[in-house]
Amino acid sequence: MTGPGGEPDLSLVLHVADEMRERGWYLQPQLSFDGLPPNLHLTLTPATVDRVGALLADLTGSLAAARALEPVVVDPGLRDLAEGLAPDTLTPEEVAGFLAFAGLGSADGQGLPSRMAPVLALLDALPPRLKERLLAEFIASLIRV
Incomplete structure (x- = not known):
């Protein structure tokens, strides 16, 4: 997930994780490390194949909601x-x-x-x-x- 200039957007990544959690999903936020950008980790297995449509719908909604939130500012x-x-x-x-x-x-x-x-x-x-x-x-x- 990137910002307008293509750079990794930590706020967006973290807000999407929170929005997905509110929808009953867990996407593991991974913080930046050793030059790697922040990201979300998700594991799909054959047991979740019937939920992919719901996952994608919730991900779309979560991304839209996350984009509407203020960026996270560290005190x-x-x-x-x-x-x-x-x-x-x-x-x-x-x-x-x-x-x-x-x-x-x-x-x-x-x-x-x-x-x-x-x-x-x-x-x-x-x-x-x-x-x-x-x-x-x-x-x-x-x-x-």
Whole structure:
């Protein structure tokens, strides 16, 4: 998904993922990495062959809805705060506090916003090692028992 000049459009990619989720589909947003642009990953199997028409209709609607939304803007203060973090020395508690501040639930790691575009745009703006560390800690917080 590209913007008017042909460049990858992170906002559009992330908004389409949110719009599809609201329609009952999950397209996995993949953030930019090592020169690769942001994109959406979707797996189709023989078990979904009878749903391709519905998928395409929902994708068309999601794309139209996403194009009507304002672009995602990363709060510069939040980005500056995150860029000041040292990924290799962060404690799980510090990561949980930052993720809560960024809108990912409470300091104990519980809860997600209904739309992930703003959170994922912030992660996409971060240096690769910090992005990797925050994602790993966030995923770990979701599966703690």
